[in-house]
Amino acid sequence: MASSSLFTSATDADDPLSKALQPPPDESPDDRALRLQQQREAQAISHRIDEDIQESKKAFDRRKKAIKILLLGQAESGKSTTLKNFQLAFSPAHFRNERAAWKTIVQLNLIRSIKRLLEILQDEWDQSVRPSRPDKGKGVAGRSPPGPTVRFSTSPLTDTHRRIRMRLSPLISIEEELTKRLLPEANEKVRDVCVRAGSGWKGVLTSVSSNHIERRPGTAEGRSKDDPTAVLAACRDDIVTLWEDPVVREVLKKHNLPFKVHSFLNDAARIATLIYEPTDDDIVRARLRTLGVEEHRFTMENGALPGSEWYIYDVGGSRSNRPMWIPYFDDIQAIIFLAPLAFNLMLEEDSKVNRLEDSIMLWKEICGNPLLGKTTLILFLNKMDILQATLASGIRVSKYVPSYGEQPNDVQHVTKYFRDKFRGYHKRLSPQARSFYWHETSVIDTRSTAAILVGVREGILRAHLQSVNVI
Numbered sequence: 304m305a306s307s308s309l310f311t312s313a314t315d316a317d318d319p320l321s322k323a324l325q326p327p328p329d330e331s332p333d334d335r336a337l338r339l340q341q342q343r344e345a346q347a348i349s350h351r352i353d354e355d356i357q358e359s360k361k362a363f364d365r366r367k368k369a370i371k372i373l374l375l376g377q378a379e380s381g382k383s384t385t386l387k388n389f390q391l392a393f394s395p396a397h398f399r400n401e402r403a404a405w406k407t408i409v410q411l412n413l414i415r416s417i418k419r420l421l422e423i424l425q426d427e428w429d430q431s432v433r434p435s436r437p438d439k440g441k442g443v444a445g446r447s448p449p450g451p452t453v454r455f456s457t458s459p460l461t462d463t464h465r466r467i468r469m470r471l472s473p474l475i476s477i478e479e480e481l482t483k484r485l486l487p488e489a490n491e492k493v494r495d496v497c498v499r500a501g502s503g504w505k506g507v508l509t510s511v512s513s514n515h516i517e518r519r520p521g522t523a524e525g526r527s528k529d530d531p532t533a534v535l536a537a538c539r540d541d542i543v544t545l546w547e548d549p550v551v552r553e554v555l556k557k558h559n560l561p562f563k564v565h566s567f568l569n570d571a572a573r574i575a576t577l578i579y580e581p582t583d584d585d586i587v588r589a590r591l592r593t594l595g596v597e598e599h600r601f602t603m604e605n606g607a608l609p610g611s612e613w614y615i616y617d618v619g620g621s622r623s624n625r626p627m628w629i630p631y632f633d634d635i636q637a638i639i640f641l642a643p644l645a646f647n648l649m650l651e652e653d654s655k656v657n658r659l660e661d662s663i664m665l666w667k668e669i670c671g672n673p674l675l676g677k678t679t680l681i682l683f684l685n686k687m688d689i690l691q692a693t694l695a696s697g698i699r700v701s702k703y704v705p706s707y708g709e710q711p712n713d714v715q716h717v718t719k720y721f722r723d724k725f726r727g728y729h730k731r732l733s734p735q736a737r738s739f740y741w742h743e744t745s746v747i748d749t750r751s752t753a754a755i756l757v758g759v760r761e762g763i764l765r766a767h768l769q770s771v772n773v774i
């Protein structure tokens with residue numbers, strides 16, 4: 304038949320491609336060997352590309368079937384801490400595999416706190432040094448005659464404090480070195496330890512903590528001077544002495560010590576040793592600011608549907624990061640929205656904006672977004688421990704939120720007041736009716752959070768199975 308001839312002559316000598324691939328008629332044995340070698344290499348590359356395409360297709364299919372959760376909320380609301388709780392509760396083996404990387408982050412958190420502490424002491428020295436003229440007041444009309452200026456310090460800090468500060472200076476160079484490795488573009492202004500999403504930082508840090516193979520466990524032998532474990536251990540006594548010193552405490556109080564400076568300082572004696580291994584709690588509490596969007600894939604190791612694949616997307620919450628959230632709205636089953644009831648605090652990136660107002664504004668945008676009309680929204684009123692401490696210290700909500708009026712200034716009433724606000728916007732702005740789920744959380748408490756997450760997981764799973772008509 305005429306039609307079959309259309310397909311039979313694919314390797315005809317007239318075909319330009321076949322012609323181009325023909326070896327030259329006068330090919331030498333060496334040229335032939337080279338040509339065949341090049342063909343084999345080209346085939347191997349082509350094979351690898353095919354495998355990569357297959358792998359990407361499998362990953363794409365896997366992701367399509369998996370359950371996907373997006374963690375949203377302003378910076379420092381507790382998204383990454385919630386993610387770590389998820390991993391600890393449902394994928395503990397995976398969580399603990401990353402211990403080596405987290406060890407360096409905990410050490411860096413501690414070193415940053417020490418750095419901050421030293422900066423405050425330096426401020427105290429700077430502010431307390433007063434120029435003085437020894438014969439002040441003796442001059443004509445109260446003016447001192449020209450003469451040498453004597454400087455004296457009114458600070459309670461002594462030369463011992465200065466010497467400790469000198470001895471702690473190697474920590475500062477280590478901090479700068481590690482920060483550069485984690486985020487080469489980091490600048491002085493970034494207070495927290497941060498990494499860019501997808502930069503392979505866990506690999507970098509695992510190598511930092513395993514680079515220094517000890518010849519004798521628990522000794523400094525075999526460790527180099529840029530090893531944070533060795534330097535911290537050498538500085539341990541000085542750190543503890545400085546942190547526990549009553550004079551230093553007085554100075555910190557006077558300088559309005561920011562809450563964050565406490566980070567890991569109370570645990571310095573335990574962390575600054577050669578045998579330090581981070582506990583689960585250390586890992587959960589370690590602060591690591593997220594930049595961009597991080598995808599975390601893990602397989603449920605327990606509970607209903609073990610072996611099921613979950614993806615959690617953890618985003619950076621500061622304002623400059625928020626436009627990066629939108630591409631992830633398309634294909635997720637649930638959003639966990641973290642909203643600390645920080646009615647008395649301002650955003651770090653804009654000190655004129657109240658944190659709670661910012662959270663409510665974000666929540667309204669999420670509730671009303673048509674792309675998220677079918678997504679389950681779960682609200683975590685997080686940092687309840689801080690709310691409790693704030694109210695216990697006598698800070699009144701009505702001072703910051705006049706509409707709160709004369710209602711009782713206790714955790715129960717305050718939480719209900721704001722929860723009702725979030726519920727109201729959820730109801731009013733959702734494109735179609737959906738249930739309102741909320742929890743009061745303190746996600747640094749891994750035990751209570753695990754119990755909450757079991758319920759959250761079952762709820763998301765049920766909604767997912769319903770949506771694909773399995774139940």
Ligand SMILES: Nc1nc2c(ncn2[C@@H]2O[C@H](COP(=O)(O)OP(=O)(O)OP(=O)(O)O)[C@@H](O)[C@H]2O)c(=O)[nH]1
Nearest residue numbers: 378379380381382383384590593619620686745746
């Ligand atoms: N006291 C207390 N601290 C918390 C709680 N949740 C989180 N934190 C701390 O708050 C800080 C910020 O938490 P993260 O989980 O890193 O915040 P995030 O939302 O991921 O922040 P970005 O990555 O900057 O968007 C960390 O030091 C946490 O340990 C909580 O419930 N109570």
Ligand SMILES: [Mg+2]
Nearest residue numbers: 382383592593
């Ligand atoms: Mg984060």
